[in-house]
Amino acid sequence: MPTVRVTVMLKPGVLDAPGQAILAGLRALGYPVEGARVGKVVELAVPEALRARVDEMCERFLANPLIETWTVEEPEAVR
Amino acid sequence: MPTVRVTVMLKPGVLDAPGQAILAGLRALGYPVEGARVGKVVELAVPEALRARVDEMCERFLANPLIETWTVEEPEAVR
Amino acid sequence: MTWGVVVFPGANCDRDCVHVLRAVLGADVAEVWHADRSLDGIDALVLPGGFSYGDYLRSGAVAATAAVMPAVRAFAASGGPVLGICNGFQILTEARLLPGVLMRNRSLRFQCHPVWVRVESTATPFTAGLRLGDVLEMPIAHGEGAYLAPPETLDALEAAGRVVFRYCDARGRVVASANPNGSAAAIAGVANAAGTVVGLMPHPERASEALLGSADGRRLFESAAAWLAARRPATSGAAR
Amino acid sequence: MSAVRAAGAATRAGLSARDAAEVYARLGREPNAVEARMLAVMWSEHCGYKHSKTALRRLPGRSPRVVSGPGENAGVVAIGGGWALAFKMESHNHPSAVDPYNGAATGIGGIIRDILAMGARPVALLDSLRFGPLDEPRPRRLAAGVVAGIAGYGNAIGVPTVGGELRIDPCYRDIPLVNVACLGLVRADRVVTAAASGPGNVVLYVGARTGRDGIGGAAFASAELDETQAAADRASVQMGDPFAGKLLIEATLQALEAGGVVAMQDMGAAGLTCAASEMASRGGVGMTLDLDRVPLREPAMRPEEILLSESQERMLLVVAPAAAATVAAIYRRWGLTAEVVGTVTADRRLRVLAGGRVIADLPPDVLADAPAYDPPSEPPADLHERWRPPVLPEVDPTDVLLRLLAHPDVAGKRAVYQQYDHSVGIRTVVRPGDDAAVLRVLEAPPLGVALVADGNARWCAADPRRGGALVVLEAAANLACVGAEPVAVTDCLNFGSPERPAVYWTFVETIEGIAEACRALDAPVVGGNVSFYNEAEGGRAIAPTPVVGLAGVVPDVARTVPAGFQRAGDLIAVVGDGEASLGASLYAQVVAGRARGRPADPAPARAVAAIACVRDAVRQGVLASAHDCADGGLAVALAEACMAGGHGAAVTLPAGPTTLFGEGPGRFVVSISPPQYGVFEALARARGVPFCALGRVEGDRLRLTPPGARAAAVEVPVDALRAAWTSLEV
Ligand SMILES: Nc1ncnc2c1ncn2[C@@H]1O[C@H](COP(=O)(O)OP(=O)(O)O)[C@@H](O)[C@H]1O
Numbered sequence A, B: 001m002p003t004v005r006v007t008v009m010l011k012p013g014v015l016d017a018p019g020q021a022i023l024a025g026l027r028a029l030g031y032p033v034e035g036a037r038v039g040k041v042v043e044l045a046v047p048e049a050l051r052a053r054v055d056e057m058c059e060r061f062l063a064n065p066l067i068e069t070w071t072v073e074e075p076e077a078v079r
Numbered sequence C: 001m002t003w004g005v006v007v008f009p010g011a012n013c014d015r016d017c018v019h020v021l022r023a024v025l026g027a028d029v030a031e032v033w034h035a036d037r038s039l040d041g042i043d044a045l046v047l048p049g050g051f052s053y054g055d056y057l058r059s060g061a062v063a064a065t066a067a068v069m070p071a072v073r074a075f076a077a078s079g080g081p082v083l084g085i086c087n088g089f090q091i092l093t094e095a096r097l098l099p100g101v102l103m104r105n106r107s108l109r110f111q112c113h114p115v116w117v118r119v120e121s122t123a124t125p126f127t128a129g130l131r132l133g134d135v136l137e138m139p140i141a142h143g144e145g146a147y148l149a150p151p152e153t154l155d156a157l158e159a160a161g162r163v164v165f166r167y168c169d170a171r172g173r174v175v176a177s178a179n180p181n182g183s184a185a186a187i188a189g190v191a192n193a194a195g196t197v198v199g200l201m202p203h204p205e206r207a208s209e210a211l212l213g214s215a216d217g218r219r220l221f222e223s224a225a226a227w228l229a230a231r232r233p234a235t236s237g238a239a240r
Numbered sequence D: 001m002s003a004v005r006a007a008g009a010a011t012r013a014g015l016s017a018r019d020a021a022e023v024y025a026r027l028g029r030e031p032n033a034v035e036a037r038m039l040a041v042m043w044s045e046h047c048g049y050k051h052s053k054t055a056l057r058r059l060p061g062r063s064p065r066v067v068s069g070p071g072e073n074a075g076v077v078a079i080g081g082g083w084a085l086a087f088k089m090e091s092h093n094h095p096s097a098v099d100p101y102n103g104a105a106t107g108i109g110g111i112i113r114d115i116l117a118m119g120a121r122p123v124a125l126l127d128s129l130r131f132g133p134l135d136e137p138r139p140r141r142l143a144a145g146v147v148a149g150i151a152g153y154g155n156a157i158g159v160p161t162v163g164g165e166l167r168i169d170p171c172y173r174d175i176p177l178v179n180v181a182c183l184g185l186v187r188a189d190r191v192v193t194a195a196a197s198g199p200g201n202v203v204l205y206v207g208a209r210t211g212r213d214g215i216g217g218a219a220f221a222s223a224e225l226d227e228t229q230a231a232a233d234r235a236s237v238q239m240g241d242p243f244a245g246k247l248l249i250e251a252t253l254q255a256l257e258a259g260g261v262v263a264m265q266d267m268g269a270a271g272l273t274c275a276a277s278e279m280a281s282r283g284g285v286g287m288t289l290d291l292d293r294v295p296l297r298e299p300a301m302r303p304e305e306i307l308l309s310e311s312q313e314r315m316l317l318v319v320a321p322a323a324a325a326t327v328a329a330i331y332r333r334w335g336l337t338a339e340v341v342g343t344v345t346a347d348r349r350l351r352v353l354a355g356g357r358v359i360a361d362l363p364p365d366v367l368a369d370a371p372a373y374d375p376p377s378e379p380p381a382d383l384h385e386r387w388r389p390p391v392l393p394e395v396d397p398t399d400v401l402l403r404l405l406a407h408p409d410v411a412g413k414r415a416v417y418q419q420y421d422h423s424v425g426i427r428t429v430v431r432p433g434d435d436a437a438v439l440r441v442l443e444a445p446p447l448g449v450a451l452v453a454d455g456n457a458r459w460c461a462a463d464p465r466r467g468g469a470l471v472v473l474e475a476a477a478n479l480a481c482v483g484a485e486p487v488a489v490t491d492c493l494n495f496g497s498p499e500r501p502a503v504y505w506t507f508v509e510t511i512e513g514i515a516e517a518c519r520a521l522d523a524p525v526v527g528g529n530v531s532f533y534n535e536a537e538g539g540r541a542i543a544p545t546p547v548v549g550l551a552g553v554v555p556d557v558a559r560t561v562p563a564g565f566q567r568a569g570d571l572i573a574v575v576g577d578g579e580a581s582l583g584a585s586l587y588a589q590v591v592a593g594r595a596r597g598r599p600a601d602p603a604p605a606r607a608v609a610a611i612a613c614v615r616d617a618v619r620q621g622v623l624a625s626a627h628d629c630a631d632g633g634l635a636v637a638l639a640e641a642c643m644a645g646g647h648g649a650a651v652t653l654p655a656g657p658t659t660l661f662g663e664g665p666g667r668f669v670v671s672i673s674p675p676q677y678g679v680f681e682a683l684a685r686a687r688g689v690p691f692c693a694l695g696r697v698e699g700d701r702l703r704l705t706p707p708g709a710r711a712a713a714v715e716v717p718v719d720a721l722r723a724a725w726t727s728l729e730v
């Protein structure tokens, strides 16, 4: 069964409080990182027939289209 | 500034309750997906000098090695 | 004796703990700011509940990097009693002062309601004054409280008597329906090897006055106070 | 000629032709583009209360306890011991319809900051929710998201959600209602105002940075959005950060302790524009703002974006110059930004600078005081038709009782309130699930405050005046059950478009009803919120849904009683003889599919006497339990008292066709230990409050026997009641 990887990130400009917290934590540990943004990744085992509808699943369920964007990666690219 | 992308996933065998919930949700919407696993992605803007220490950051902070694994993707691969 | 209550940004039970220690127990309490680097004069330490730094990465992960944490580590290493409540427990596991992790509740939801726990070890300052098998009623209020550790760690904890509290029903029976969050072996609280550092998910400070439904939680604080009094002369508080 | 020109920038910014002409008349000139934007937002219904402010004046706002009434960010009422409570309710319906999680979360954040702005520590939240049927996907998704959003923000910020309500009706299918209330505590002599004063004082911006949040919503005409970014890339949704919200609470309370804070307001709808203009207008002063000094989250923000951003977790302070550095340092210590962005001036102008240029220069009053409309009003054509008593089929009472208990409006709400942290703060003495929440005032023991939120659109749709009064009386009855006397009312009035005469008439009638009951209770309305235009695309409006929040004082928190029966052998009585009607009742809706008919006459004076009687009996320790009769009438109240206490009851019903399921004000089911019965009898007699012995607490079944009959009409195990009642899932 092919696996697709969906990565959901906040749109630019949307408040990314988790990213800010991670940045603060890394700096507290002594890593002078310049920026951090956090997102979600969902790996789905989708039957071939469903492949074409992954985008629709993101739109309807996996992401909040008001504040998030998503990318779907091809099976080959995953592992 | 190069951007690295860290992907943190639960180790196999650790109960992925959010993944299970996503699976149930997608099926309820009529998508017969076979499996779902959820993880986090963190995009970091790291100065060149820090590049070699990203793995250490994951180990110490971005992931909990007890239950999570991580992969670090090269700058070129991101966007 | 003087209790220290660490104030992490985003903690929200720090004031509750201070109230119980100061107004209910009549103890001296010092608020310890997350950026402080010293715990001089503190005899027992509480890491309170809440959402330190927003708990946006993993609960407690950012707090474990706070400036005060080296002092907390040193305090623990020197045998000072430390109690981590809820987020405080999560911080202690993230700081690796306690083993294991706290995962999302099985329900995937935040849960707030009273639970019962059974005392499984009296070899800690916080339970020395209790009896094995005592059943305590205290509320939980967490979204990530499912205790998990690798099987070998769990075995070692059990063997060493480091499981301090287990979820149970009102009569002390450890049954599946009494485990609110899916914790392994119904573990609600554990201790470090020395027994001096204890973390638990239920909130003893919310169950320290009968008016709030239960005063069982107060016994943890009273136990620690008595333990300290027995350990050292009354004029303690000496710098470590 | 000039009027036509005026319509240019103003109408482009979204002002109606009528408002554009009004702007021209007040300014004596055409506003520039930035000014027009500011005016359009401030004169929106949401900020300007154009269709409601005249009618709202009918609500009684005074009482000797009131420290600060409507007009400030929240009402403040003295509760004794030198302490006061700040209380306010607000709607977040439209944002929650678009993004349930973030809409509800920011609703919680916003109402908390209104309370904080009074100088009070927020200590409790209530939520009043309305959704379409939960077996349909969209309402279900909305409900789950809203509850998660309230939990996500409220739990993290550490303010307990101690009560609320949840009702389901198809009319909320497209437009859910999310009304949230917050209560805070403040020393009565330390209440903070939102009126700027003292020319020369500095204006301090504190909290989170300003981003483009909320822009693209009400604030911006969409055509002008996309100069810097594609519209699709831009979020119009506001995102809350409870972590920053928590820091803001602690830092603000510390800053107030430090002294030098003259006035304060949160930046909510219309952001900086609203805070600055309202603070200046209230204080009769002017203000200069320099946008170059506003802390930004994003590069290249345009001046009007900065002025209108609805980024969360921000406040505007007026501070004495000598204190500014100290106050700013406190916020920075908590990890928040604090920047001086302006000064108070004597000249009653709001002057906005960007890049060293004045880009807006308006009298604050013009911004803050939107025109008041007096729209046409007309009763709905079918009003009297609606009042015809319903024709109800014969049904088995046991069956109906179980169906009523399973109805989402009645069913237990544990699935909801268990997701809320209701015990943080160690004040919650009576938790959700009882008639009203009770919190101890830790600062002044044994004092407590009780809280409840209530609404009933069924009654209001049938008869808005009666419905408005009945809702308030029911809330007061809930308070009486825990021994609390109402001292402050807040309300959220959720309606369709006020531009429809029947909606506007209903709105005004509802207000009259609320006002009448508040007068009878001697409880002032200290604040609230109006939400109009709750209509779906096709123009179907929600049922008129006023929601009221009541806060009451409990002199001794140890003296409250539970709703459930406590001991076998206790005597059960019904107190109060207010009219009970099957018209517009839940019973009518369940058995006939539609709630026809007219709700009971509120007769407030009589209801208030029964309410006072029960309250005093609770306070004197005479009662073992007290529970008011609400949806589903006496039958449901008895069933709830059985379930809550884990006891059965044997009851002989009083005479009358509507006694079992009829709904009306001022009726209670109480239980009394036999030795106390005489004491209660004397207390009720002395007050002329009728009561009637019904039976006793016994066994594990609820048995209801009609008057004169031998056989029970209803006989159900309490476990069966509970099985029906614990059906709700969210
Ligand atoms: N959305 C909610 N949030 C928190 N508590 C709720 C909610 N809905 C109901 N409750 C609680 O459940 C109990 C019963 O609610 P309800 O049936 O509306 O009471 P009543 O009929 O007495 O007005 C109350 O304690 C109320 O506070």
Ligand SMILES: [Mg+2]
Residues within 6 Å of the ligand: D434, D435, D478, D627, D628, D630
């Ligand atoms: Mg009630």
